[in-house]
Amino acid sequence: MSQVLSADWVLPIEGPPIERGAVVIEDGRIAAVGTADELGAGVRYEDAVILPGFVNAHTHLEYAVYAGFGDGLGDFAEWITLHVQRKARIGWEEYVDIARLGAALCLGSGVTTIGDCSYSGAAAVACAELGLRATVYLEVFGADVPRALEHFARIRDRAQDAFSDRVRAGVSPHAPYTVSLELYQACAELGLPVATHISESASEVAYVLRGEGPWSGYRELLVEPAGTTGTRLLAAHDLLGRHVVAAHCVVIDDEELGVLVSTETGIAHCPRSNAALGCGVAPLAELRVAGARVGVGTDSPASAPSFDFFEELRSVVLTARARAERPDVLSAAETLELATLGSARALDLDSEIGSLVPGKRADLAVVSLAGSPFLPWEDPAAAVVLGGSPDRVVAAFVDGEPRYERGGFEWHELTAAALRARRAMLAPPAGAAPPEAAAVGQRAS
Ligand SMILES: [Zn+2]
Structure with a gap:
């Protein structure tokens, strides 16, 4: 099954930015990357950038x-x-x-x-x-x-x-x-x-x-x-x-x-x-x-x-x-490369992920800069690095499947369950015995 996503810019990381770019996804992998004129617009994201997750x-x-x-x-x-x-x-x-x-x-x-x-x-x-x-x-x-x-x-x-x-x-x-x-x-x-x-x-x-x-x-x-x-x-x-x-x-x-x-x-x-x-x-x-x-x-x-x-x-x-x-x-573009292909190399996964090239897994993120001071566009990489934030993430795909869409999670339930755990850590039940001082086992950095 084939799917096309397009946006104002596609940043493949390996290769120059593509204005009015598009990505074709087939069977969870990237089939083609080019302009929307060449590949079709498919699902179009306005004022946005598509880049590797x-x-x-x-x-x-x-x-x-x-x-x-x-x-x-x-x-x-x-x-x-x-x-x-x-x-x-x-x-x-x-x-x-x-x-x-x-x-x-x-x-x-x-x-x-x-x-x-x-x-x-x-x-x-x-x-x-x-x-x-x-x-x-x-x-x-x-x-x-x-x-x-x-x-x-x-x-x-x-x-x-x-x-x-x-x-x-x-x-x-x-x-x-x-x-x-x-x-x-x-x-x-x-x-x-x-x-x-x-x-x-x-x-x-x-x-x-x-x-x-x-x-x-x-x-x-x-x-x-x-x-x-x-x-x-x-x-x-x-x-x-x-x-x-x-x-x-x-x-x-x-x-x-x-x-x-x-x-x-x-x-x-x-x-x-x-x-x-x-x-x-x-x-x-x-x-x-x-x-x-x-x-x-x-x-x-x-x-x-x-x-x-x-x-x-x-x-x-x-x-x-x-x-x-x-x-x-x-530069901002070098920073994006570090955060995608660089990290993929650090985890020894760069043959599969980290850039938008045909054959790799269709793992990608869509970031909107709508309404931000970075539009009209000058440098899409600088806009993402300097102006991006989680509330500007429109969607994230893993293996070509949408795993996140803005507002798509039941955030309240996720947060409430996790915060119950935080509350338990901060306030032990009344009368609870003090925990044993265990050996080092739990650094948090
Ligand atoms: Zn750590």
Whole structure:
């Protein structure tokens, strides 16, 4: 079955913008991209842009209602203890309610694929239900390999029915300060896509490298210091590669940058999270120049503090230009490329998604700029990046199927269910026993 969509502009990402463009979809894939004169107008979107669906390379859907939790806390142990206590107050059903809202917010932001780190596995269920493409990396922590693998098997089995061609299973050894080398190696042996967090902050690097810095007082929450940086540790043991996506990579030197590039490791750049947690600004321009497989992620609302992908795009542009002290270091068109094809490369999915070219999956977003100061058109990429917002997303398609249409979700029900879970986390039932302080298991960034 064939379907044609057209708009004022089509931005294929691979190839120049097409004015009065059209996209032909057949059997869930892109059959042709060109002008509406050539291909027909089909369903026509006025004052709008059709582009590949955004790819959010780093999310934690199950933290969708964590906005503002622990904001501004400078003490790592206090911050993590707060999260552990609150998470202990909810169960599987609540995780799914929260993740379902997170998946809806992503689709409503024009995102059609995510790379999600999920400690409960609820993200897989939510993505399967809502039709969001995902790699759901089931999260493990600690130095106890059998215990971590048992947790992994348990959550994989619980979410088993959710995994499909559209929702891939992966594994996420959390980070080199919370996961031992032996557990990283055991995860690699699973043969799945891998997500991890690397060099998010100077405090983390000081601990991993020398057991020093503000985190050295909390060794019981962490694994033993590696004596080298996370990038070097993983590279030395052949644990990097195209199947790995590393979130953050803020505090890296030139040699580490070279290692990430030469191993073709994916990188998820999360500038709002990094700024909110006081971690710094990752060397995005340097990574791009070096040819890194770098994309964009929101991380979780605990830090970001939302899944609003347009806010993330603006932060990508602004932080890159501020860091380089140059306005031309990253254009709007380059930002869109990072957020689509770049993120697809970071997740090693670029042969299937990330650009509008015949043969790829028909994953696309329609963004309207009607009534905005960006019309009449000058630069459609700048209009989307600088003027876009979730309420300007008209539709999002995955495999050619409309998975979101403006106003189309039962937002009230989704939100009410997720907010019940947030309320339970904030206010434990009267007389409830205080939750046990569990081991590190629940970072939210
Ligand atoms: Zn994260």
